[in-house]
Every structure is written in C-alpha cells, then in structure tokens.
Amino acid sequence: MPELPEVETTLRGLKPWVVGARIKELVVYDRRLRWPIASDLPEILAKKTIRGLSRRAKYLLFDVGPGSLIVHLGMSGSLRILEAACAPSRWDPFDLVFAGSPGLCLRMRDPRRFGALLYTEDPATHPLIAPLGPEPLEPGFEGSYLHARARGRTLAIRDFLMNGHIVAGIGNIYAHEALFLAGIRPQRAAGRVSRAECDHLADAIVTVLTQAIAAGGTTLKDFRGSDGRPGYFSQELNVYGRTGAPCHRCQTPIRRRVSGARSSYYCPSCQR
DNA sequence: AAGTTGACCTGAGGGC
DNA sequence: TGCCCTCAGGTCAACT
Secondary structure (H helix, E strand, O other): OOOHHHHHHHHHHHHHHHOOOEEEEEEEOOOOOOOOOOOOHHHHHOOOEOOEEEEEOOEEEEEOOOOEEEEEOOOOOEEEEEEOOOOOOOOOOEEEEEOOOOOEEEEEEOOOOOOEEEEEOOHHHOOOOOOOOOOOOOOOOOHHHHHHHHOOOOOEHHHHHHOOOOOOOOOHHHHHHHHHHHOOOOOOEHHHOOHHHHHHHHHHHHHHHHHHHHOOOEOOOOOOOOOOOOOEHHHHOOOOOOOOOEOOOOOOEOEEEEEOOEEEEEOOOOOO
C-alpha cells in the first residue's frame, strides 16, 4: 500500500504525538507479521522514551536511543493514535502504549500482515536499511545518478524505479506517474533511457512525490493517515488505474498492460 | 550478475 | 444473496 508519500504523511501526522512520549508498554495481539514480532520486544521497549521519528525509504524509524524501532507498513498497514482503552480489532497486531493520561497508544492495523515491527541497535547497518538507494527528495538525487545506474540494464524502467536499492520509496503508483510526466513507457529497458530523459525523469519523480505528500498521499482503497483521513492524490493520477480513460494531456485512452505480476499503465501517445 | 517468478496473507469487488 | 475468481499500494528469497 503505502509508498514514500503515504509513509511521509503518516510520519508527519504521528510526530507531534510520539516524539518525547514515554513508552508504558508494547502490547502484542498478533505476532505474525512479515517477520514475527520478537518475543523480547516488550521487555526491550518498556519505559523507553521516543526521542525522534524519521523515515528511510518506506521504513519508519522510531529512535528509542539506544536503539531504534523499525516499522514497515507493507501493503495494507496504517498507524493511528488512539485512546488505549479503545478495543482493538482482529487486524491490529500491536499497540505501543504511552505513559500518562489520558492513556494514548500508537496502534497498527495491517489486514494482510505484510508489515513489520523490528528492533535494531543501529539502523544504519541494519540489513534492510543499509542497501537502500538515495532518497529522491534529498539533495543530490539527479538524472546523472539514474543514468549511471541504468547503464546496460535491460529490465523495464518501471521495475528499475521500483527497486529500493536503486531509488528509495518508489512503488507501482508513483513509478507510473513519474514515467508519464517524463514521457517514457514503463516497459522500456532502463538502459535505453537517455541522459536527457533521466534528467527529466528525476525531476518528474521529485514533482510527483512532492505533490502527493502535499495531498496527503494516495488512497486507492484502504490507506489512512494517522488521523484516519484518506489521501487525495488519487484525484490527480494521470495514468495509474485509469485504463481506457482519456489521457489528461492528449485524450488518447490510457492503456493497461500486465508486465511481471503487476499492471502497467501508460499513454501510448505521450509516452515512448 | 541480472532478470524473473513465487511466496507471504487477507479483503474487496466483479461476474454469474 | 452468495460463491468463485481476480486483483491489490511491498519486497525478499529462490530460481534461471
């Protein structure tokens, strides 16, 4: 579900509530996430204070110094601040309960259980974090980098962009939206994208992600920000999920094509 | 090495 | 109304 903008939306909503909060306890309702929640995690977290909250790719990092909590929302996860007394549902794997009154908690919901809750002493060297590519919204992310990494590669540019080890945080929606803005077909070999097109593509990625964050992310089905509200970027999508609908730029019907196990969307006229 | 496919798991929506 | 099928925002591991 959540790509970079949805995770960033979640982070911004949570920050005022969690930074500085003292942890009373971690209550685990269902350990079965992508990796089982470690049974000693409640012990590790008890009475710690959350000193900061940051994001790396689609991972949320709660600094409980020493050490950090890594949270990934998978395909269907979301995080909300609730009164701890509010009864959890069967889709809620855990509550991070805060000290103080009224008793508040950070509750995860994840019906598909592709999410994760992990603890690490040092996020920078954690095997999930260390190999990640650059953050597209940080300075220094440029077309020259994309062009260098793509050289000689035959996989589809869509799949290249979705590889977090190349660029952090881009999933199926924003890969397609950025490729539309840059005029490049999703299935073109990455190594066949010119330097000039890579410049355009890098700009398009920044534009799309920035606009999506401003809109509170994209809700297709079940994404909710930490305040429970959906994201509105779905109204601004140019190609994703718009099979047969007229291109916003030239009116040609948007085409859908299955590549790999996932759908691809593009305008056959605007994208080459 | 790079590319491709399967696996994980549940819910929603469409067709009949 | 209900059953069956397909599809979904991620990404690691195991193949070719």
